Amino acid sequence: MSEKILETEGLSKHFGGLKAVNNVSIHVDEGDIFGLIGPNGAGKTTLQNVVAGTYPPTFGRVKYRGRDITGLKAHQVCHAGINRTYQIVRSFPRLSALDNVKVGAxxxxxxxxxxxxxKALELLEFVEFPVDPNTMANSLNTMQLKRVEMAKALASGCKLLFLDEVAAGLTPVELKDIIVLIRRIRDNGITILIVEHLMKLIMEVCNRIAVLCFGELLAMDTPEVVTKDEKVLKAYLGDSLLI
Ligand SMILES: Nc1ncnc2c1ncn2[C@@H]1O[C@H](COP(=O)(O)OP(=O)(O)OP(=O)(O)O)[C@@H](O)[C@H]1O
Ligand SMILES: [Mg+2]
Known part of the structure; x- marks a missing residue:
């Protein structure tokens, strides 16, 4: 049986009356490429934020490799072995690509x-960063910045990596490349949790998926099972996302 690397138990995050995440219990196994999907505002980023220590949960617990990490601060979660890339890229614009990655190291x-x-040079090569590592971050394009973000997260030595909308805005060719890279990262012993709207990417790379809708967990299973789930189909209202 696979070891669980991450577990949430009845995890909730309420913002006033808004239940952004409500009583969600999921688990990610070591070696998974785990997809977290759901319509806009479903609570995907909030769930990651609570796990990563951006803010504490309203209710519930988070376990990382069996250890209760509920309520730890972001830097403590990061030191424990969880790191992330952000939906909105957050590189240091006035540092070079290389120096951005060095920050993590x-x-x-x-x-x-x-x-x-x-280490930073090796990781930029590993993520196939295509230009001079000394290029300033503020002159990089989206794809290049995403590769820097991934290398920066990997430089921290994390064992669990969250990728939030890493495929947004990529061309079909760039998408293929990112799929190869995500698999390569997993093959290097890092478990991945992907938040993504692009179902093509989710269906191709994920071995398990959880679906959130209005903060609630609708389903958690293999892509094949989840995409046939009645509740999931209804949540997307026949949206072409699931075809
Ligand atoms: N800091 C906050 N304060 C108040 N409400 C928030 C906060 N963060 C998120 N929300 C609300 O919580 C709900 C879930 O938001 P969240 O960003 O987690 O959704 P998401 O699934 O990541 O959506 P998207 O696919 O658009 O990125 C939304 O209604 C959002 O407006
Ligand atoms: Mg989000």
Whole structure:
């Protein structure tokens, strides 16, 4: 049986009267490429934020490799082994691609400057960063920035990586490349949780999926089972997302 790397138990996050995440229990197994899907406003980013320590849950618990990490601060969750890329890319614009990646290696993995430099170069190569590593982040395009973000997260030495809408705005060719990269990251021993609207990507790479709608968990299973689930089909109202 697979080991659970992440579990949420009855996790809820309420903003005043709004139940952004409501009583959600999911688990991600070691080695999964786990998809978290759902319509806009379903609570996908909020769920990640609660797990990652951006803010504490209103109710419920979060376990990482069996350890209760509920309510830890973001930097503590990051040091525990969970890292993320953001829906809205958050690189340091006035640093080079290389220095952005070094941030993860120095401040989280605690490498010395020379080792961090080497690690950052290796990771930029691993994510197939296509231009000079010394290029300033503010002159990179979306795809290049996403690769920097991934390398930065990997530089922290994380074991669980959240990718929030990593495929948004990519061309079909870039999408193919990102699918290859996501698999390569998993094959290097990192479990991945992807939040994504693009069903093509979800269906191709994920071995398990959870569906959220208005903060509630509708289904959690393999892509084949989930996309035939009545509740899920109804939530998307026959949206072409599921074809
Ligand atoms: N900090 C906040 N304060 C108040 N309401 C919030 C906050 N963050 C999110 N919400 C609300 O919680 C609900 C869930 O939002 P969330 O961003 O988690 O959805 P999502 O599934 O990630 O959507 P999308 O697919 O559009 O990214 C929405 O109604 C949103 O407006
Ligand atoms: Mg979101």
């Amino acid at each position: 120095i401040f989280v993995a605690k490498l010395k400057d020379r080792q961090a430099h080497q």
